[in-house]
Structure formats: structure tokens, C-alpha cells
Amino acid sequence: MLVSARGKPSGIPSRTPHPPGGYPVPAFLPGEWTGSAARSPHVLSQARHLEDRRKRILRAWQLLLALSMSLLMVAEVQAQSGGLTHDPTEILKRYFTLDSKGARLESLSYETVAPYVAWKDEPVWGHAVVIEDFKVINETSQWEIVNNLEVVIPVEFKVLGLVYYEKAIFIPEPGPEVVRVRVKAVRNRWRIVEPVLPPHIGHKRMINHVRQAWLDETDLAKREQLDALREAIRKAK
The missing domain is CATH 1.10.287 (Helix Hairpins)
Known part of the structure; x- marks a missing residue:
């Protein structure tokens, strides 16, 4: 009777070559x-x-x-990047989503929105619009279709107010704002060509932005101004 590799009797004859010890080497280890x-x-x-x-x-x-x-x-x-095979509203949604998250508050993050616009430079904005939300109108009946390479699409903002940087003040101006945004084919890509709007920043993002400025500020009087500004924005409805 043969002995298996585990040392137990085996009733199945093995044709595997036997090493000197008399135990068959497993066939899966050639x-x-x-x-x-x-x-x-x-x-x-x-x-x-x-x-x-x-x-x-x-x-x-x-x-x-x-x-x-x-x-x-x-x-x-x-x-x-707004390929012409895509809905032109997609580029608006991406652009204003990034803008509401503060992409244009810092020069470094501005590059994230640059691929969506036709212009290279913007004014030095002295203020920003604080918004609760925005909506890109998808109904083509409300669009102005100039041709198959140019269209004007309304974008609705729920505005809370304006923040003026130099004076560090918030002016409440709650209400809707409708902006007609012109989107045009530029080098085979949809691009926003006008208008060039000031930053439209989300409510919570602006609060956090002012808070960070407060943390970075060392002047006591300016810290008090920023603290009051943050509180005014927080109460905005």
C-alpha cells in the first residue's frame, strides 16, 4: 500500500516519481x-x-x-471642458458650483474655473455676492438660441446680500437675481463669454472665508470688524 504525502494510507496508486524517502511529491509542485x-x-x-x-x-x-x-x-x-456634444448647461453648472465654493476667492484656485470662460483676466473685485443657492434653467423655451454655436441661458440666484472687502461690511439685499449668460463655441468647446460677474459665494463658504481671515488677522481692531462681519453674514436669510 502506498503512503500519501500526509503519511496516511492511500488506496489510489500513484504514478508520481518517488524520492528516496518513499513519499510521492505532490503533482502541483513540479x-x-x-x-x-x-x-x-x-x-x-x-x-x-x-x-x-x-x-x-x-x-x-x-x-x-x-x-x-x-x-x-x-x-x-x-x-x-465643455465639448460641443454636451449640453451647454453642464458648463454653467460646473462653473457656478465652483464659484459658489469660493474658487475665485483665491488666485491659486481661480485656475479651476478658467477652462470654462472665454476671458483671461477679471477685474479686481471689491465685493462678492452671497447666495443661498443657484439654478441653471434647463427649459429651452426660456433660452435665446442665437444659432447652433451660441445660446443665452438664464441662471437664477437666491441672493442674501453683498460683502464689501475694504470696509469689511455686509449689506443685506435678499431676493432673486436672474442673469442671462451667453455661452458660445470657442475652439470646439462651450465657453462662457459674458457677462463677467463678481464672485457669487455660497452662504456657508463665505462665513468660513471670513472666519479664516479673522484667524489670520493680527490687528485687534480688524479682528473685531471681521468678527462682526461674520456674525452679520451668519444671520442673513
């Missing part, structure tokens, strides 16, 4: 065989064939995954 079969050209050729096949399959999956990721990235870039 690389550790010590008998003549380990040096058999047929066994070695078959092992190399299986290994080459495994590598080819792995490379095919890697190429397929890379191709899929590339296609997804291209689609995302086209959507973000």
Missing part, C-alpha cells in the same frame, strides 16, 4: 521534483507553455483595463 520527470523535456515544455499562456492572459486583461480607464478619462475631460 518545480520541486527530484526524479527524472522533473528533467523531462515534455514536462518542462508544458510548464513553460502554461506560464506563457498565463502571462498573455494577464497582459490582455491589463491592456483591457488600461483602455477602459483611458476611455473613461477622455469622456470625463470632454465633459468637464
Whole structure:
């Protein structure tokens, strides 16, 4: 009776070459065989064939995954950069979402909105509009369609008031604001061409912006001004 690799009796005869100890080497470890079969050209050729096949399959999956990721990235870039095959409202939603999060409050973050507009420079704004929310009108019946490469789309803002930077004051002016934004094809991409609006900042984002300015300020009198400004914005409805 043969003895298995675990040292238990086995009723199944084994044709696996036996090492000197009398125990059969498991067939799934051909690389550790010590008998003549380990040096058999047929066994070695078959092992190399299986290994080459495994590598080819792995490379095919890697190429397929890379191709899929590339296609997804291209689609995302086209959507973000306003390709003409996309709805022009998408670029407005992206732009004003970034603006409401404070993208134009700092020069470094301004680059995130630059791909959506046709102009390169903006005025030095002395104030910002504080908003509760905004809405891009999707109903084409309310659009002014100039041609297939130019359209004017209304954007509605729920305004809370204005913040003036130099004096650090907040002037409540609650109410709706409707801006007709002209979107035009520029180098095969939708771009906002006018108007150039002052920053329209979300309520909570403006509160946090003033709070950060308060933390960075060392002058006691200015800190008091900023603290009063933050409180005034916080109470805005």
C-alpha cells in the first residue's frame, strides 16, 4: 500500500516519481521534483507553455483595463471642458458650483474655473455676492438660441446680500437675481463669454472665508470688524 504525502494510507496508486524517502511529491509542485520527470523535456515544455499562456492572459486583461480607464478619462475631460456634444448647461453648472465654493476667492484656485470662460483676466473685485443657492434653467423655451454655436441661458440666484472687502461690511439685499449668460463655441468647446460677474459665494463658504481671515488677522481692531462681519453674514436669510 502506498503512503500519501500526509503519511496516511492511500488506496489510489500513484504514478508520481518517488524520492528516496518513499513519499510521492505532490503533482502541483513540479518545480520541486527530484526524479527524472522533473528533467523531462515534455514536462518542462508544458510548464513553460502554461506560464506563457498565463502571462498573455494577464497582459490582455491589463491592456483591457488600461483602455477602459483611458476611455473613461477622455469622456470625463470632454465633459468637464465643455465639448460641443454636451449640453451647454453642464458648463454653467460646473462653473457656478465652483464659484459658489469660493474658487475665485483665491488666485491659486481661480485656475479651476478658467477652462470654462472665454476671458483671461477679471477685474479686481471689491465685493462678492452671497447666495443661498443657484439654478441653471434647463427649459429651452426660456433660452435665446442665437444659432447652433451660441445660446443665452438664464441662471437664477437666491441672493442674501453683498460683502464689501475694504470696509469689511455686509449689506443685506435678499431676493432673486436672474442673469442671462451667453455661452458660445470657442475652439470646439462651450465657453462662457459674458457677462463677467463678481464672485457669487455660497452662504456657508463665505462665513468660513471670513472666519479664516479673522484667524489670520493680527490687528485687534480688524479682528473685531471681521468678527462682526461674520456674525452679520451668519444671520442673513
